Amino acid sequence: xxxxxxxxxxxxxxxxxxxxxxxxxxxxxxxxxxxxxxxxxxxxxxxxxxxxxxxxxxxxxxxxxxxxxxxxxxxxxxxxxxxxxxxxxxxxxxxxxxxxxxxxxxxxxxxxxxx
Amino acid sequence: xxxxxxxxxxxxxxxxxxxxxxxxxxxxxxxxxxxxxxxxxxxxxxxxxxxxxxxxxxxxxxxxxxxxxxxxxxxxxxxxxxxxxxxxxxxxxxxxxxxxxxxxxxxxxxxxxxx
DNA sequence: TGCGCAAATCGCCATATAGTGATATAGATA
DNA sequence: TATCTATATCACTATATGGCGATTTGCGCA
Numbered sequence: 636x637x638x639x640x641x642x643x644x645x646x647x648x649x650x651x652x653x654x655x656x657x658x659x660x661x662x663x664x665x666x667x668x669x670x671x672x673x674x675x676x677x678x679x680x681x682x683x684x685x686x687x688x689x690x691x692x693x694x695x696x697x698x699x700x701x702x703x704x705x706x707x708x709x710x711x712x713x714x715x716x717x718x719x720x721x722x723x724x725x726x727x728x729x730x731x732x733x734x735x736x737x738x739x740x741x742x743x744x745x746x747x748x749x750x
Numbered sequence: 751x752x753x754x755x756x757x758x759x760x761x762x763x764x765x766x767x768x769x770x771x772x773x774x775x776x777x778x779x780x781x782x783x784x785x786x787x788x789x790x791x792x793x794x795x796x797x798x799x800x801x802x803x804x805x806x807x808x809x810x811x812x813x814x815x816x817x818x819x820x821x822x823x824x825x826x827x828x829x830x831x832x833x834x835x836x837x838x839x840x841x842x843x844x845x846x847x848x849x850x851x852x853x854x855x856x857x858x859x860x861x862x863x864x865x
Numbered sequence: 866t867g868c869g870c871a872a873a874t875c876g877c878c879a880t881a882t883a884g885t886g887a888t889a890t891a892g893a894t895a
Numbered sequence: 896t897a898t899c900t901a902t903a904t905c906a907c908t909a910t911a912t913g914g915c916g917a918t919t920t921g922c923g924c925a
Contacts, residue, residue, distance in 0.1 A: 647791070648850065653784045656849045661779035665913075666772045673762055682872055695914055697873050707856070716871045716922055726852035730845060734771045735763065737841035741822070780883075797902060810884055812903050817882095831892055831901040 662706040663730065667691060668699050672727055675709060679721040777821040778845065782806060783814050786835075787842055790824060794836040 648656065663669060667689070674680055674688045682700065686693050700720055703709040710723040722728070763771065778784060782804070789795055789803045797815065801808050815835055818824040825838040837843070 647788055648846070652850060652853060653788065654781055655853055656846060657779055657781045657784055659849050659852075660775045660784075660845075664772055664776035664779045666769055667913080669768045669772055669775075673768065676762070692915065693872075694874085694916075698913080701873080713922085716869095718872060724852055726848055729848045730775075731763065731771060733841055733844045733848060734774050735767060737774075737839055738767060738770055782883075807885070808902075809886075809904085813883080816903080828892085831899095833902065 658706060659708075659726075659730075662702060662708060663727070665699070667695065668703055669731075671696065671699055671703065672708070672722065672731075675720060675722045676728065679712075679719040681717045681719055683717075685720070773821060774823075774841075774845075777817060777823060778842070780814070782810065783818055784846075786811065786814055786818065787823070787837065787846075790835060790837050791843065794827075794834040796832045796834055798832075800835070 663672075670689050670691075671685055674685055680688070682693065682696055685691075685700070686696050689696065691699075700709060700711075704711065704720075704723075708722070708724050708727055709720050711718045711720045713719075778787075785804050785806075786800055789800055795803070797808065797811055800806075800815070801811050804811065806814075815824060815826075819826065819835075819838075823837070823839050823842055824835050826833045826835045828834075
């Protein structure tokens with residue numbers, strides 16, 4: 636028999652897995668990085684396009700992209716002077732979807748309280 | 751027609767939604783809190799059980815549970831002197847699953863490089 | 866070789882927070 | 896009331912990091 640598909644039926648994660656998960660969540664924990672990822676969702680963007688789109692300073696955009704990249708959430712490709720950044724791991728999109736679903740459920744529940 | 755189910759087809763998240771998502775990810779970004787959540791996955795636990803299971807100091811367990819609770823990821827119920835904590839939002843479990851899937855895919859890809 | 870532009874890096878400061886020991890609070894029990 | 900236990904909170908330190916201006920690096924091109 637296959638294990639039940641509930642939390643109780645799952646194997647606990649190893650310490651190393653938990654550490655890596657914490658790293659991923661930590662990478663996504665900053666609004667500026669989520670903004671950058673959101674701008675990358677429709678497709679690749681250069682650093683200057685991201686600066687323009689987010690209003691962040693160039694130094695900061697580069698820094699946050701570096702953090703996203705060292706955590707393998709984005710990748711880049713050079714084109715002359717330009718660097719094209721893109722989302723490297725579809726996990727990012729899924730994670731945001733899961734969070735948003737929960738937020739929507741919460742909103743519905745909150746609204747229900749006052750009906 | 752319904753929108754495509756790709757990142758490009760999704761509405762961007764509002765600033766407020768992004769902020770809330772950052773909060774959730776931030777709450778999950780700490781190893782100690784992930785450890786606590788993992789201990790809660792099979793079912794409710796008291797603070798002292800969590801202290802015992804994780805090896806963390808009692809003050810720190812209470813503190814981190816407080817953070818999890820203020821972000822609505824866990825809830826608690828009093829039973830005499832004891833507080834029983836439990837996971838309040840199944841999102842937590844889903845998020846960990848999504849991250850782990852990605853880690854597994856990465857591991858497979860890494861292994862493939864050296865075959 | 867030198868110039869100009871895009872991006873990355875450096876040094877710095879300000880802030881946030883994990884973890885700690887000590888203490889306070891709240892419920893049970895006598 | 897006094898006291899014991901479980902949990903929460905306080906005050907503090909140490910560390911990590913976001914954001915910034917200044918500078919450097921890497922590439923294309925004259």
